[in-house]
Amino acid sequence: MNSNKPTAYNNRLGIKGWVYAGNYTFERYLYIGHRLSGLGLIAYMVLHIVETANRMRGEEAWQGLMALFASPPFKIIEYLLFAMAVFHAMNGVRLIITELGFFLGKPKEPVYPYSSSIKRHRPLTFVIMGLAFLIIILGGSSLFFP
């Protein structure tokens, strides 16, 4: 056998492993949303610093930039940013609640068919996601129809 040949294949899923949820449950999709919205908010923070730095280029450049941000495409981007922030915050609240052990039930003897804490806290998940959806809709109406 060639000693330089790898003796095993790297089977780690990598990015695909968290971006693709396949047949997993609803919470698995929330995981993706939480990470993507988190990355989106980080990207916004960087762009926001770049944007505000334009103030150094003078009043005219700044006004031009503000006019660009008032255009319809940027309104939509702004709304997506708002939706990301709301989803991330609300899902974060859900995670904090569960990390403190609330709404998960109590450990019990695993007897088939097994009941998992994920199912036990799903009502909380639906309530929080429902609230997030409502805030996103209301925010959109005030943003687009002030």
Add this chain to the structure above:
Amino acid sequence: MTDKTITPREITFRVRRYDPDVDTVPHFDEYRMHVHDGMTVLEALHQIKAEKEPTLAWRSSCRMGVCGSCGMFINHLPMLACQTQVLHLDSDVVTIAPLPNYENVKDLVPNLEPLIEKHAAIKPFIIHTNSKEIDEPTGEFLQSVKERESISQFTHCIKCGLCLAACPTVATDPLFLGPQALAQAYRYTADNRDCGLHGRLEAIDIFHGPYQCHLAGACSQACPKGVDPAFAIQLLKRTLVLDSIGFGKKKSSLAKVMPLADVVKAIEEFAPPPRTVK
């Protein structure tokens, strides 16, 4: 499950093959065979090996969901091959691959070393502070039914590694301790006979520790024994938070000890009834 789905029929098995001596990347081979009601994926693999492909490699032992050896990625979900009935998958094509997030040694054989190393890192044993009682035991440590019930669910782990294969965080962070080790860290930390939380902090209260878990729940969905590792991780987080702000459960230096004489007496009290059949 409708009768139609469990009707015995021809099923195509797409089995991922990889031989490190020959292949640089894995490929899929297809085998078509008749499947009868009740046939498990493990039985199908045995039949494929016996009749079609004698070089096919996988790992299995007990064939009854106890040893945890035959974890595989079956139709894109981690499952035990011995517990999965082919016809219950409700698909005419069954794709079988080795567990992801582990190195693939050959065909369907994953290298579970990272699982074992992470498990060992969290000190998976009862840690006492009273070394005298350990060296010269005067009795048995007491544990009430309630205390046992609070950890019993998490003691059923068979270390099959399905949870790490399902975990989206493990997919991108090889150093993440993972659901199995963290669940076991909670199992021992919450044990009333254990005083080892602070002894384990070095291993578990780290960047790649429980706070990398964002409750995807995939580990609990995959667990074939109902251990619910995601639940244990959340309880571990709570334990760590409460401990860090000084509200942790105050454990005595050691669980109460039942003297040996009382242990013998208790055993006698719970002795089986006399034989009725000679």
